[in-house]
Amino acid sequence: IEAALQTASMREFLTHYNQMVQSCFSRCVHTLWDRRLTDSELSCSNNCIATLIASQGRISQAYLTASGKTFARQPASGAEDSAGTSS
């Protein structure tokens, strides 16, 4: 099971990696006069990568906060009904 989890998390990481390359390519590479990346495209890509990673971190934090509110359940004390959302 641990191997399956490891493979699954690896798959997720690599998929994000591919997605990141595609996003930064479409956003940064516009001129196709040469086979090599230009300096401006390189610096744009570096910024793109750092920005995407920062936004991923922020989004996951915000998601934790927001989903915590959305899916919060009342603490089970006595006969109170739980306020969980239906899924």
Next chain:
Amino acid sequence: SWFGLGGGSQQQAGRPPSGSPDERLLVSQQMLEVEMMQDLYNRVMESCNTKCVQPSYNDTELTKAEAVCIDRCVAKYMELHEVVGNKLQQISQQQSDTAAKAAAAVQQSGAARPTGS
């Protein structure tokens, strides 16, 4: 291996699979690598088709400009693939360095009491 998986495959070649957990992990990692390369290929096709091929289909052949554009596009994409890989490694290195320094600082200043919640 492009994504750094399946590094031991050269040693394993020729031996019948024994089904040990390590081998199964290796096999699944190799399959994952193949899958990811397929994914990469699909994305290259999608990106370079969008960037280079004009949607005005007057002819059956690609124009010379389109063909050259595609060559360059693919080359640039693969270079970017490598750049992103190096940058990600660099960033994760920085993060682990920062985490190690923070952990060392915490240890030096005495064990921090866990805040109850």
